[in-house]
Amino acid sequence: MDPLDLLRLLLDPQRLAVVGDVAARPRTSAELAQRHGIGTEEVLRTLAPLVQADLVTAADATYHLDVDAWRALARTLPRGAPASPRVGFGMTAEETGVLARFFQGDRLSELPAQRHKRLVVLERLALEFEPGVRYPEREVNSLLRRFHDDHATLRRALVDEGYLDRAAGEYWRAGGRVV
Template sequence: MLPRVAEAARGTRENGGMSDEAIRQVLGLLYQDDTLRVLSALALERAPEESGLERDAMLLALDRLKRGGLAVHDHEGVWRLRRERFRELLHAAAPPPEPVSPEEKVLRAFLVEGRLRAIPSKRDKQLVVLNYVAQVFEPGVRYSEKDVNVVLRAFHDDHAALRRYLVDEGLLTRENNVYWRSGGTVDVAGA
């Protein structure tokens, strides 16, 4: 066997993931009738002889499955499927997770389809959520209490508590039942 193919068959990792060659090799093994038949017997916890192949073809298929990391001959002399190989392939093929900011983690934890599951009780998390909610209000625009309630009800049923938190944290200012945004971050790129 060529050194490069042998290395791929062992499932070596390159750049933090399984090599493309190892993935192609395993997929190729699944495509071949003889190896698929032997693999199926092993998956059903049957002896490879039950694959219906002649002995030489079965032994050749077992050898290819072993080199591909899909079968193992255990210490008792029994062939078994190495199911964990499929998990290795899945992890190798998955794209690396995108870095997520601490604020994004909080928002993902508390927002489901744009609505708050709950208003966070911890102040640092509450500030992240309130800042997110405050983004809906345009700086410099005056809102009636009724309009504020309609907007906040879209986020959470307890719109009064949400409104109170926004005012208490200085994200909204209230005077004579008129509200305006007075704090929070401003998206200058989108402006």
């Protein structure tokens, strides 16, 4: 099955709910019918395309999610662009590995939840600011927007973690390495 076809199938809220139940644990059509307030024939129609695609199997009147088939389908999805080599500028090999997980091209896909990884990302962003130069907020926003649309969160994180300092609408480099 093509991943786009699967997405179209899962846009049906009833099918998505039924598949979610089957993913949680194997269930019979009678269980699924009762849980979702539909007839068993409707359960069969709902799951039929996924059974035909071998993503759901029926054995002993019980439906099972074929996790390996879903993983195989996931491997066919296109990968995002790898992090640009520029992203690793001034960073160690280990740090570059962390950055590779959170950057696609030159863009930050998300700010890491784990602090030690977030600090690696912020350290890299801090390298964009020259020590001793004062930047108006507008310029800081513009520079950070090149990496992520939520420039305000990045700016606050850089200040909170001590990479930038601010006063009177100006920001300057306050921490991090210099390369």
